Amino acid sequence: MEFRDNEAIYLQIAAYISERILLGEWPEEHKVPSVREMAVELQVNPNTVMRTYEFLQKQEVIYNKRGIGFFVAPDAAAKVKAYRKERFLEQDLPVFFTNLYLLGISLEELQGLYEKFTSDHYGASQKKES
Amino acid sequence: MIEIQELSFGYPGKPLLFQNLHLSLSQGHIYGLLGKNGAGKSTLLKNMVGLCFPRHGRCAIHGKSVSGRPVDLLEDLYFIPEEIYVPALTPQKFVSSTACFYPNFCEDSFYRYLQEFEVPQHAVLSKLSFGQQKKAIIAFGLAANTRLLVMDEPTNGLDIPSKVQFRKTIAAALTEERCIVISTHQVRDLDSLIDRLVVLHEQKIILNSSLDEIAEKLTFATLPDTAGKQVLYAEDSVRGKQVIMPNLQGTYSKVEIELLFNALISGNSSLLNHLKLTEYEQAF
């Protein structure tokens, strides 16, 4: 896993796990790799992975079965989505809006671009929810 | 685990490398020791493992001074210097002659590490290339299962696949009882592996904190320009300015260790003050 520059590693690992969950690779009640396994796979300090797991546990994305390990929580995908949405609205959208405003891009122009983008990438019939 | 108090050290007839140096290291962490060339990283490590004796002050492991090199401490520590010595033996014979000195040595792990590092088991160690010798000794040091493992520039001489394997192996080797100290100036080899940063500069330890604590207090970013921002340190790069700012939003950016190191040794007192000030504020 190549780590990007701007985000703390433990958050990047959290994003990596969230992605597995959103893509359906790790369904509910799926056993998450142990801290050690994850640390070895990603070549990172086990303490960092532990921090990721604590963070995801607080978000109720994974939960700890005593003595067995971590598992994907029920409803994890929805929680990940909710969390990501919140972060997007809070952090990315203001930057995006600033750019729209500065560059004088109208909402109509944006809507056209958005529709083209979704049909190009996700097909005409597919919707976000599917 | 390691307590260094008021350490002053210089080789006989040479100027002091450390003066009144304090450092304490605990179990369950991988420490990255950084310092400029000639700052005395290797010498500090040697003081830790009893190869040098303080002129003043004390180095203790589990409360016991290492200066007399007592056997029970030696049994529980392994030191891998930058330049290593290997006898004219095969790994197998080396284990049968030397592993017996380490009470917790695990032979199975040793052979597993050798295999992972792709070091031939039946070749005479002294006839292998430097990188292969180093990997064999790293494998031995890890298999010795000592609570203290000290490595001086361990990735020097390792090829790219070996560096990857090294990170994996060290990540697997860290336990709550273990303290791993790695000195390096190739930060990029290890920046995701270490969780605590120790910086040695001008005879003293100027920083000893976890990367989490640093990320809590400082934000690392690349900005097109720095106008109107409270910047503690900036460096020009192709993509704009690489900057260190106080972390005001409470977001966690990745700690750019090289940038931080450059900032610290450039004599940037505002940065150090900020790191210390927040510590002080948090105490209340």
Added chain:
Amino acid sequence: MSRHFNLRRFGLLFKKQVAEQYKPYLMSLAVLTGLLALLIGVPAYVQSRPLVVSMQEFLFVMPLLLAGAIFTSSIFSALGDKKHAIATLTLPASHLEKYLLGWVFSFLIFLILYTISFYGVLAVVLSMDDWQGAEKQMLNIFSGRMLRNVLGAYAMVHAVALVGAVYFEKGHFIKTAFVFLLFMIVLVTLNKQVIQLVLGHDLSAMPFGGVTLTENDRMFNVAPPKQFSEWLNSALGVVLMLILWIAAYARLREKQV
């Protein structure tokens, strides 16, 4: 006591030393035996007389002291090489055990192997010599006086060489020999000068020995009674040897890399 000396650990240390060094040691032994064969064989062959016991004694003692000094000087050479020194000093064994290992190899084992090698060569050479009808005589170093002298001389040489082995980082033998000679010259000169100053006479004097001076064409020899001086000299020798052995150990404990 197990902190400083543990027999099991010493055994492991011994085993490790043999495993790592047996090749150079065996080669040295082969070379030594070859040299002894040359030293004993050539005079036995060239002379028409048989190899008498006094000659055998000389051929035993001189190579013993020289080869012993060279070997002992090299016994701690690992400490002179930074990389090797780190491996040696961090090995979990006490300083006493590491020191004794060097001592045992350079003193006991060397003496035993040298003696075996010498007698082996001697036996072969003597068996080839025809002795012109005389009864064959072989040196016996195990007789009380001979044994004491040989052991005493070797221990002295060993103690000096061992200190040099720990003190110097390389060129142990040459440096030790040089310092030793320098020390002897200074000692002899000082001894003579000081006594001359005290007695106000031109005289000849050796350290630990008597004084001989000439006055009005008559020679005077001033010395303690022979028995006492012998006793004094051996006592001095033993004390000096012990001091040197302890000094080598102390230096090993203080070794820094």
